Amino acid sequence: MAAPSTDPGVPDRRGPARYLWWVIVSQPQRVLIGAVLGSAWMVCLTLPPYVLSRAIDDGLRPGDRSALIGWCAALFGIGLLNAWLAIMRHRTMTRIRLDAYFRTVRVVVDHATRLGAALPRRVSAGEVVTIGHSDVGVISQTLTVTGPGVGAVIAYFVVAALLLSVSPLLAVVVLVGVPLLAVLIGPFLGRLQGAEAAYRERQGALAAILGDLAGGLRVLNGLGGKEVFASRYREGSRRLRDEGYRVGSSMSWIQAFGIGLPTLFLAAVTWLAARMAAQGSITVGELVAVYGYVAVLVMPVMFLIEGSYDIGRGLVAARRVVDFLNLAPVDGEPPARAEPVPGPKEPSVLRDPLSGVEVVPGRLTALASSRASDATDIVDRLGRFTSSPATWGSVRLDDVALDEVRTRILVADNEADLFAGTLRAAVAGRCASDEEAISRAVDAAMARDIVLGLPDGLDATLDSHGRNLSGGQRQRVRLARALLAEPEVLLAVEPTSAVDAHTEANMAARLRTARTGFTTLVTTTSPLVLDQADVVLHVVDGRVAATGSHADLFARAPAYRRLVSRGTDKGAKDESHETEEQRAAERRTRPRPSDEPTHEALR
Secondary structure (H helix, E strand, O other): OOOOOOOOOOOOOOOHHHHHHHHHHOOHHHHHHHHHHHHHHHHHHOHHHHHHHHHHHHHHOOOOHHHHHHHHHHHHHHHHHHHHHHHHHHHHHHHHHHHHHHHHHHHHHHHHHHHHHHHHHHOOHHHHHHHHHHHHHHHHHHHHHHOHHHHHHHHHHHHHHHHHHHOHHHHHHHHHHHHHHHHHHHHHHHHHHHHHHHHHHHHHHHHHHHHHHHHOHHHHHHHOOHHHHHHHHHHHHHHHHHHHHHHHHHHHHHHHHHHHHHHHHHHHHHHHHHHHHHOOOOOHHHHHHHHHHHHHHHHHHHHHHHHHHHHHHHHHHHHHHHHHHOOOOOEOOOOOOOOOEOOOOOOOOEEEOOOOEEEOOOOEEEEEEOOHHHHHHHHHHHOOOEOOOOEEOOEEHHHEOHHHHHHHEEEEOOOOOOOOEEHHHHHHOOOOOOHHHHHHHHHHOOOHHHHHHOOOHHHOEEOHHHOOOOHHHHHHHHHHHHHHHOOOEEEEEOOOOOOOHHHHHHHHHHHHHHOOOOEEEEEOOOHHHHOOOOEEEEEEOOEEEEEEOHHHHHHHOHHHHHHHHHHOHHHHHHHHHHHHHHHHHHHHHOOOOOOOOOHHHHO
């Protein structure tokens, strides 16, 4: 069988049942083969009792050795056939489950990528991890019903037909008894589905708490809040354990009925057949066949019960996946146009009417705000991470195709993730690894000392989130990555906030040089960066209060002077000293490989 395409297709997000059906019809040929093999395997399980009965009636009782040998050989051949069918069935069902698993993983990862920076605001990291780790596995297991599940239904009717040839009474007992078993187990399946849903809800919430606890452990230690979060986690664990007990209780009843009721049913049918054999209504061979048929029927009944259980769990998991896939990429984003408007062909002004900010093409614009949240909100609107009336040239930004916006306008967040891998991969991102271009970007971001200080330079391995780098080093790597991308419009959020004054001054000057001729907006309150800007926008309470050069605003705008003066003269020295102290404390608390260079060595 051919490997599935890397394109997962377009999932049906109208509901959990429709999503499960989409996963099934996405691999129709494989599912059909699995259903045929599963049905053939189940039906072939009913053949040994028939052959054994013929061997008894035709060979053993009359003493016909040739007939006995012939039927025994047929029994051996059927055993080999069943073994081959079992292997092929299991192999095919494994492929079906893996296809469903990785197809769901791909659609979840693709949608997480589309959500971009909106993802942390819409759903917790713990919920995403739980979906990607737990729910996709449950969904894949649900597809078992397409093989042995279909085969169990067919085997049920085949056994009924075989019993009909022996005794109509026995056939009626089987046809009525098996559905009765399902009716008896039904309430427990409903209870289990409710318990699974509650358990899954608490599991996602607890994973979110654990992620917050692990991610902010250093800060929590400093604030003395570790025990508060740990207490919340312990309480959440206790509640999750209690929900797990409920799930286990329902599951135990289902498993007990799944094994016990079919066994009791087998005993009842065998007793009835034995009475009929004693009365001469059926032969001894037919009695053996009836016992074999009903014994074989235990397996289809168990598959039907387990299939019902898997479907219930699959619907719970699929509902979580569908809810995630229905999250809009932008909070409150209006419905997408059927025909998106193309962005302006030439570099154009980005305007945010809510704040009055205008980013002029080809200029370095700085945005200074006393509230960092105001500046971040403006960047989110201009980068189309939230819905707004922002315009790009003569078109509304929301009307432009999102792919085009992401290609031409880059938001460089100072907290953007650095994934585990090489330093080269962290800087290059999705850009081609051109050595000369990477070198220019590293120099422009004042990150050359990082490359020289690591044992393998650009090929050195970074931990997840760049934890083996200091805060200032991570910030410079992020800036190098943004500069290497060379976007038409760069919106940089506090790109120099974690470095010392000397490094910051050099970064600001090199940023201006690297972005000459491009459109750039930088949010900052550092006079070292503001002094490099072509124009500075002073934002007060979310609106532009003053516009001009840094020197001009510093001279004529008292509010602006108060905002930035903490970074000049004595304030500058104090701030630089505080930054160095913070970085030294970070180095003391951060685990460092034995061969990692010290800050002094990097100097």
